[in-house]
Amino acid sequence: MPHREQHPNRGTSITITGLGIHTPPKVVTNDDLALTLETSDEWIRQRTGICQRRVVAPGVYTSDMATAAGRDAIADAGVKPEDIDLVIVATLTPDNFTPATAARVADNLGCVNAGAFDLSAACAGFVYGLAMATGTISAGIHKRVLVIGAEIFSRILDMEDRTTAILFGDGAGAAVVEAVPGAGGILGFDLGCDGSGADVLGIPAGGSRMPASIETVQGRQHYLKMDGKEVYRFATRVVGHSAHKVLDTCGYEVSDIDLYVPHQANLRIIESGAEKMGIPKDRIFTNLQKYGNTSAASVPLCLYEARAEGRLKDGDLVLLMGFGAGLSWGSALMRWGTGAADPAE
Secondary structure, three states: OOOOOOOOOOOEEEEEEEEEOOOOOOOOOOHHHOOOOOHHHHHHHHHHOOOOOEEEEOOOOOOHHHHHHHHHHHHOOOOOHHHOOOEEEEEEOOOOOOOOHHHHHHHHHHOOOEEEEEEEEEHHHHHHHHHHHHHHHHOOOEEEEEEEEEHHHHHOOOOOHHHOOOEEEEEEEEEOOOOOOOOOOOEEEEEEEHOOOOOEEEEEOOOOOOOOOOHHOOOOOOEEEEOOHHHHHHHHHHHHHHHHHHHHHHHHHHOOOOEEEEEEOOOOHHHHHHHHOOOOOHHOOOOOHHEEEEEHHHHHHHHHHHHHHOOOOOEEEEEEEEHHHHHHHEEEEEEOOOOOOOOOO
8 A cells, every 4th residue: 555645845854853741750659649538559550550650749730841841852853943844732731722822932931033822722733833844844834833731730620639639740741843854754743633522521611501600609610511421432442443443544564563652541541442453552652650641742842752762763554543522532653753765765
């Protein structure tokens, strides 16, 4: 089957040239949660694979973490803040509804020539942001885009709700995306959403549908609510479908994948999806045992650590996958490296 790129750019490839992350220093273990919740380390590990998560200190905001991750990504790419044309921050936990957290981040970083906006696609947010960056570069609108996934879930969790309190953590990951000479790079995307499941995972109050009031605060409606069983059914169903779609579009097989980087929601979901697709465990990267579910930050956190651990090498075919509230999902296929020739061409 011939290999096809969804976003061809003759003579160049659109790829990630820099990565950066930020994780808060404070670690909250399962045993820590067991002090106030009816749970245990063993119960959480068996059902989720999570051992600990990171939590920000008071006075730290999503824009602060996004700025730290973005600064490192820019340095890693070997460019200057003023070289960035667009800043995209994927987040469910912005500093404010408005202005966009991305506006503060761009200002903090000194990206004086950049447009900036927030993107709300939940745990698929980074992949959506990567698609937006690829599209705008391919169209010639921008040359260099900074995509950041950043979340402070510790501030939207009901710590009396075991369903959500054990799962999520805080963190940020960033990537510089640009066109470079050569083949490979970002090959294609599959983005989707099933809005009929919008109420399965979300925050009921605070928007125009249910404005903040004494009643919504007393009813704990400003915290994240989740139907865990429905989310599990959705995730295990859509992961394989989306992965096969982007692979088929680009002309590859599952056996061609060198590294699978899924959203770090739950180890059972990750392993179930990979097993159905036929991806061996040694080709899956996970770090949720350390960070829990960091939503839009999870994929870039994995990319950064996979590279640091030598699991991500130039020429590797990498499948990225995000899925979450919406219910939204997104897959991206890329040949890792800057201008590396595709060995399959």
